[in-house]
Amino acid sequence: MSKDTAVAVKQPGQHPEPRVSHARNVRGMGxxxxxxxxxxxxxxxxxxxxxxxxxxxxxxxxxxxxxxxxxxxxxxxxxxxxxxxxxxxxxxxxxxxxxxxxxxxxxxxxFTNYGTGHAGSEQQAVDAALIQAEHRVPDSVSYPLAVVRDGDTIGFAINDDGFVEVGTADEPLAPVNGAAVDANETPTEVPGWEIVPRGDLFTDQDLQNTVVNLRVPVSDDAEDGSIRTREGQTGAIYKSTMDWNPEAQTLTDTETGTVYEASASGNFVAEDGTMLPTGWVVTVGFDNFQRAVTDTALAGPLLKVTLWTFAFAILTVLTSFGLGLLFAMIYNDQRVKGRRFIRTLFILPYAFPAFMSALLWRGMLNKEFGVINDLFFFGADINWLGDEWLARFAILWVNLWLSYPYWFLVCTGALQALSGETMEAAKIDGAGRWRQFRSITLPLLMVSTAPLAIASFAFNFNNFTIIYMLTEGGPAFPGTSGLGATDILISAIYKISGVSGGVADYGLASALSIIVFVIVGIISAVAFRQTRKLEEI
Structure with missing residues (x-):
């Protein structure tokens, strides 16, 4: 063997030369x-x-x-x-x-009272009470004022007898040198600050709100009050008629002498029972859960909503499964012509967005100009969405139209997966069509579809979209609860939370959410345990 073609043989104790990877840089890091x-x-x-x-x-x-x-x-x-x-x-x-x-x-x-009027800390409630009790000092002069800006910081510059002073919400008024004023004594140039053009105050709503709500302390002593403006041209001194005593945890109205004490419920309460509008978040234990069943204005409507929620979820699953299975069995028959095209038509509702379909049906069910009354009931004045029971029927019908294609697809796949030998053996044994369906087809289908039925029940138990888009929970129950005949628990929670407007009660809404979670969890756990018996078939 020549020297050029010799193969190096590894000697005992000799280590191979390390290979240099092209995936590493010169420092050895990959x-x-x-x-x-x-x-x-x-x-x-x-x-x-x-x-x-x-x-x-x-x-x-x-x-x-x-x-x-x-x-x-x-x-x-x-x-x-x-x-x-x-x-x-x-x-x-x-x-x-x-x-x-x-x-x-x-x-x-x-487990808290978090909601409208109870959305912050006690100190924030105190600040809100002091601000809400602010009044203009009767003998306060009107100072020529300009709104100034330094980056994102907004402040006021006032002319106090020829001396320009500048301050912000965090910094009290302080004199500045080198400022200039116009003929109306309004500051026009302030060193270190940008004068906000008056046009911006009219065109920028956010800036306008910031200026109107801005309070610039007159001095380090809060008792001296603060400068406020209503139109961005002049400012006056405002003082609060409330006096806060942090040691005694009381707010005192200096005009009436009324003393409001901090209570365990997160409110400032006077001896006569009157409360200040702003409170703070505190732990209330199981009060929210108790209110759901003891509050006379809420317990009755909530009970009706709960019963309807169960009925809606159960009826939706049964009807959509039954209709989907019926169509699946019909169009699984080899004798039906054009099965593929017809199947495509049947699953079209499933392809449309649910909220768009619900809005479409809402228009068609309108009692005045809806096509349902015009075409199918000869122009009759049927109030589908305004009557309690008709609205419930309409929701079940629309949800059936939306959900049966899902079960049509599931059952079609399950039927095609059934063993043909089993069905042939049943025919040989003399079993008729009904006996084959009841004893063989349905039990075998339930093995694969029962878990999906449980999931469908849980989904419809919280099917907010169809309820809100079709009826918004209406028609409303008599009273002030705000709940309606077609509300289910999830839409009722949405209304109670105040997200859609009105008084918010996040504590009660969260308590009801926990209850719904527990209910669905228990039903699902029990149902899944029962479906295990089907696997023995």
């Missing part, structure tokens, strides 16, 4: 590590910003959870021992943030 480092840098920057924001607003739970998640992410992705967690951690984080945290926070709110 490009994968560099990409991971950049990604983790972004994640750490985002995590630190969330932690700082939580610290600024004193959201200690969010701060603690963010610190733990950030530390865990760094440990997992910068060590070699946690290889499985590198793939599982993103999913676990999303599960924690969007499921566990949401459920936990809902549970926390359910």
């Amino acid at each position: 490009w994968g590590f560099v990409v991971k480092l950049l990604v983790m840098a972004v994640i750490n920057a985002l995590g630190i910003s969330i932690i700082m924001s939580a610290f600024n607003v004193e959201a200690w739970v969010i701060l603690g959870a963010s610190v733990v998640l950030l530390v865990v992410a760094d440990v997992v992705y910068f060590t070699k021992r946690a290889m499985p967690l590198k793939y599982m951690l993103p999913g676990l984080v999303f599960l924690f943030v969007f499921q566990i945290f949401t459920l936990g926070y809902t549970g926390y709110v359910a």
